[in-house]
Amino acid sequence: MHSLIKTIALAAAFASATTLAVAEHKHAKIGDLELKQTWTRQTPPAAKVGAAYMIIENSGDADRLISAQSPIAERVEIHMMEMNDGVMKMREMENGLPVEANGATTLEPGGLHLMLMGLKEPIEVDKMVPITITFEKAGTVETEFKVYAIGKVPHGSKAGHGHSHDHNHGHDHSHQGHNHGKTKAE
Amino acid sequence: MGTLKIIRLGLWAAVGVIIIVMTAAAMGLLPGAQRGGILQADIGGPFVLTASNGQQVSSEDFSDKAKVIFFGFTHCPDICPTTLVDVSSWLEQMGGDADRVQAMFITVDPERDTPQVLDDYLSAFDGRILGLSGSAEQIDQVVKDYRIYAQKVPLDDGGYTMDHTATVFLYDRDGAFVGTIAYGEDDATAVEKLKRLAS
Numbered sequence A: 001m002h003s004l005i006k007t008i009a010l011a012a013a014f015a016s017a018t019t020l021a022v023a024e025h026k027h028a029k030i031g032d033l034e035l036k037q038t039w040t041r042q043t044p045p046a047a048k049v050g051a052a053y054m055i056i057e058n059s060g061d062a063d064r065l066i067s068a069q070s071p072i073a074e075r076v077e078i079h080m081m082e083m084n085d086g087v088m089k090m091r092e093m094e095n096g097l098p099v100e101a102n103g104a105t106t107l108e109p110g111g112l113h114l115m116l117m118g119l120k121e122p123i124e125v126d127k128m129v130p131i132t133i134t135f136e137k138a139g140t141v142e143t144e145f146k147v148y149a150i151g152k153v154p155h156g157s158k159a160g161h162g163h164s165h166d167h168n169h170g171h172d173h174s175h176q177g178h179n180h181g182k183t184k185a186e
Numbered sequence B: 001m002g003t004l005k006i007i008r009l010g011l012w013a014a015v016g017v018i019i020i021v022m023t024a025a026a027m028g029l030l031p032g033a034q035r036g037g038i039l040q041a042d043i044g045g046p047f048v049l050t051a052s053n054g055q056q057v058s059s060e061d062f063s064d065k066a067k068v069i070f071f072g073f074t075h076c077p078d079i080c081p082t083t084l085v086d087v088s089s090w091l092e093q094m095g096g097d098a099d100r101v102q103a104m105f106i107t108v109d110p111e112r113d114t115p116q117v118l119d120d121y122l123s124a125f126d127g128r129i130l131g132l133s134g135s136a137e138q139i140d141q142v143v144k145d146y147r148i149y150a151q152k153v154p155l156d157d158g159g160y161t162m163d164h165t166a167t168v169f170l171y172d173r174d175g176a177f178v179g180t181i182a183y184g185e186d187d188a189t190a191v192e193k194l195k196r197l198a199s
Helices: A002-022 B003-026 B079-100 B115-122 B136-145 B187-198
Strands: A028-030 A033-041 A049-058 A063-069 A073-084 A087-092 A097-099 A103-107 A113-119 A128-135 A139-148 B048-051 B056-058 B066-072 B101-107 B130-133 B150-154 B160-165 B168-171 B177-181
Touching: A028 A139, A033 A128, A049 A128, A049 A139, A063 A073, A087 B150, A097 A103, A113 A128, B048 B136, B066 B079, B066 B160, B066 B187, B079 B101, B079 B187, B101 B115, B101 B136, B101 B187, B115 B130, B168 B187, B177 B187
Parallel strands: A033 A139, B066 B101, B101 B130
Antiparallel strands: A028 A033, A033 A049, A049 A103, A049 A113, A063 A097, A063 A128, A073 A087, A073 A113, A087 B160, A128 A139, B048 B056, B048 B130, B066 B168, B150 B160, B168 B177
C-alpha cells in the first residue's frame, strides 16, 4: 500500500513537472537559428508600448532580423537602447538587427528589444504573446513570448539592475505576477 | 601711487573677496548653497504641476517630506516600468521610514501623458508614487530647473520617443538636492540612501 502511494505521488510529481516544462518558454527553430527564452513584460495599464526579448542562437552563417509583426500591436520595431552619462536613448534599428554567425545575439532589458507599438490590448502576466519574426536569410518564423510581471525576469537573464531579482522558475504559473509594495486594486 | 602698485592692490583685494566668499559658501551662508556643499550648482526649485488625480499641486505641498523624483514617460517600454517597480520595492523595504519621503514620477512627455494617463499607468505600482503632469511650459520649467535631459526624438512612423535622464533624484525637505540613485544601482545601496534621506 505504502509503495503504491509513493508511486502515485511520484507519477503526479513527474506529470506536473512535465506540464511545467511544457509551459515554459517556447523554443523556435528556423534554419540555423534557434530562438530561446522568448519573453515579454507585462504592461502597466494605459501603456501603449511593450518590449519583447529573446536569445537568438545561430549555428550557421551571419543573418539579419529584418522585421516582426504581432496581432496585438499595430507594428513591431527593432530597437536598441544606450545609456550615456545617465541619459537613456532609444533608437530604431532601421536596417534590422545583425545576427552574428556561430554565436548568440541577446535581446534584453536596457539593450536590444523588439518594441511592440500601438498595443491593441494590454500585455497580461502569464499569457503568451505571438510574434512573427522575419530573418533575411533564414526566413519567417512564428513563436510565442512568455509574459513576465514587471520586475521579474527569466532565470539567468540580465535584469539591468544590481539587485538579486526574483526568478520566475516556472513553478507558480497559477500566480499573478507579484507587484512589490502596496498597489491600487487590480 | 604707481600703476603697478594699484594693480597689485586691486589683485590683493580680489583675493580677499574670494577668500571671504569661499568661507561664506563653506559655511552655507550664500543663497542657493546646499547642505554640506561648497558652491554646489543650483538644482531643483519650486514647481506647480497637476497630479494624476487632476488636482494642482505645488512643491510647497511637500515641504514636510524628502522627495524621491524620477522623470520618465509612459511610452517608455523598459526603463520607466522597471524603475517604478524598483521604487515600489524600495518604499516597501523602508518600512515606516517611507512615510517621511514622497516618491514622484514626473512626466517629460506632457503631450501624451495627461494626468488621467498617469493615473492609469501608475496603478500598476506602489500607490504612494505620485504622478505629475502639467502644461508644456510647466514641465519645461521643471525639466530645466532640475537639470534633466529630455529630448523628443521622432520615430519613423510619425510617433516619437523621449531620450531622458534615467536617474532617480533625491531632495531633502527644504528642496535641496541631496544625491541620486543611478539606473541599475544595487538595491541595498538604494534603500540605504533612502533611509538616510528619510532620517
